[in-house]
Amino acid sequence: MKGATSDDARRADDEAVEWVILLREDPDAAETRAGFEAWLAASPLNARAWAATAHAYDRAGDARPAYAPPVRAAEARPVLPGGPLPYLRRSRTARAAPRLPGRRALVAAVTAACVTVIAGPAVLLHLRADHLTGTAELRAVALPDGSVARLAPASAIAVAYAGNHRQIRLLKGEAWFDVRHDPARPFYVDAGGVTTTVLGTAFDVRRDAAGVTTQVARGRVRVDYAGAAPPVSAELTPGAGLRVTFAGTTAPAPLPADQVAAWRNRQIIVRDRPATEVVEALRPWFAGVIILRGEGFARQRVTGLYNAANPVEALRGLAQAYGGRVTTVTPWIVVLSES
Template identity: 40%
Template sequence: MSDSTRTAEQQAADWLILLREEPESASLQGRFESWLDDDPVHACAWVAVSETFGTIAEVEPEPGSRWQGTDMAPLRARRRWRWRQGNPGRAAAIRPGQLVAGACAAALMLWFAPAALLNLQSDYVTAPGEVRSVTLADGSTVNLGPGSALAVDYSAKARSVRLLAGEAWFDVEHNPAAPFRVVAGDVQTTVLGTSFDVRRVGGATAVSLKRGRVRVATEGFTRDLSPGQWVRVDEAHGVETGADDPALLGAWQVGAIIASNRPVEEVIDELRPWFGGRIVLLNRALARSRIDGVYNAHEPENALAAIVSRAGGKVQRITPWLIFIT
C-alpha cells in the first residue's frame, strides 16, 4: 500500500470522527465533500475506513447515464450515512489494502451493475431530466420521460415493448393485424390504435388513456379503459381506478406535473426523475397527505418546495444531490 493511500486512510479516519461529532454541520459537510472530490483515492479510503469502524454507508444505484467518464463521480455523488457503534477488533482481521480494493469494487458494483444491466436490456434510455421522442418501426411514437428505459420486440404479427423503468407516452399507429402491447412489470396493456401513458415507479405501474381504447390486465384483474380513465397497480397487485380530464393527461411531456387530490408521496415520486438526485421522505403522515396544484418539473427543487409547503412539511438540502423532507 502506497504512502498516499495510508495518508488518505488516516484523513478518512479523522473525517469519520468529525462527522460523528457534528452530523448537522453544513460547513463541515461541504469541506468533507471537497476532500472526497480532490482524489479518487480519498473516496476508496472513506469506504474502507467506514467499513472498518462499523459505519454503515447506505448507497443506492442511479442510472449510468448520470455519470460521464471514468472518474469516481458515482461514489461521491450519492451518499447518506447512519452511524452505529463499531467493533474495533473487527479491523485487525482484515488487511487495509485488501479492504480498500474490496470495498471500492463492491461500492462501484452497487452503482454500475444495475445501470449496466438495464442498459443491456434496453433499446432506448433517458437520463435524469431528459425527455426523448422515439419513432418506432411501424410509425408509432413514444415520448420517454426522465430516467426511463424501453425495450422493443417487433414481429410481423405482434408489436411488443417493455417499459423497464420510468414513464412513457405512446401514440400508436392503427394495425388490427398486429396488436400493440406494453408490458410494465406484471401489468400488460393491449391496444389497436390509441394515445396513452404508462408509468412504472418501483414496483407500481399506472396506465392512463387519452384517446381510443386499451385493455389493462394483471394478476386477477382486467379492465378496458375509456378516454380519461386510469388504473394503478401497486407491488402487492392492489388496484386503484379513477378518471381525469383527458386533456390534462401527459402534461409531463412539457414539464408539468398535475396533482388533483393526489398523495404527496405519489407526486414526489413523479418528480424524482427530474431531479436526478436522492429525495428522502421521512414524514409518513406528510407522505399520505393529499394536494392539488401544477408544478414545474424543469425546476425540481422549487417544485418540491411548493409541494411540501402545501402539506405543511419542510425541505432540507444536505448536498446538491441529497434532499430530506420532514
C-alpha cells in the same frame, strides 16, 4: 457496547442526522453548539453515530453524478465537528462490517446516495433496453410502424416487432404511446406482466416497484394482468385510468385527457394524492437523491401543479404549501421533512 440495544443505536443515528440539519441551519449559534456538545458527550453511542454521520456528510459533498449538472447549488456547507478522535479514525479506516446492528436508515441512505449518483444506470438495464433516458431527459422514439413512443426521464423500453404483433416492454419508468392503427398487428405494452393492449389510441403507462398505472388520452385500451386472482381485465376510454399492483389489487386512476402524461411538458399534476407521489414523480428529474422524512407529511393529501424542470424548487413549493421543510445536504442530496 454493553447494555446498548439496536433501538438505542437507531435513536443515536436519527439524532445525529437531526444535529447535521441544526448545525447547518445555524452553525454559529452558541446555544445550538452547546446543545450538540452535551449530546455528543452523553453517550459513546452518540459519539459513534456522529463520527459516521459527519464522515458521510463530508464525503457526500464531493459526490457528483457523471451524467448531469446540478439542478441547483447547495446551501452553504459549514464544516461540521468530527466527533471524538477514536470513533472518527475508526469510521475512516475500518472496513465495512458484514452486520452492523441498528444501522441508521437515513445515514445509510445518505451514504448510499454517494454511490448511487456516481454509479449511473444499471449495466443490465442497458443490455436489455433498446431505448432509455437519463435524469431529466425526455426522448421521442419513432417506432418501425410509424407509431411514436415518448420516454419520461429515467425510463427504458425494449421493442419486439413481429409479423403478427407489435410488442413494447416497459422495463423501467414511464412512457407515452401514440399508436398507428393496424388491426392485423396488435400493439401492446408489457410492464412486469401488466399488459396494455391498444384498441386504437394514445395513452400513458407508468411502472414502479409496486405496480403499473395506465391512463388514456385518446381511443381505447384494455389492461390485463394474469398474475392477479381473479385475473384483471378492464377496458379504458379517454380520461380513464387504472392502477394495478403486482399483488393483484386495482384502483381507478382517472385524469382529464388533456392532462395525461403532463410530464411531456415538464409538469407534475396531482389531485388529492399523497405527498409522497409528488416526491416519487420528481425523483427522475433530480440528478441526485431525494430523502422524504416523516410519515405524516408523506401521507398528507395534496393538489397542485409542479415544475419538474426545477425539482428542488418544486419540493420547496410543496413544503411551503403543506407545512414541510427542505434542506439541501449537498447539491445531490435533498431532505424533505416535516416542519
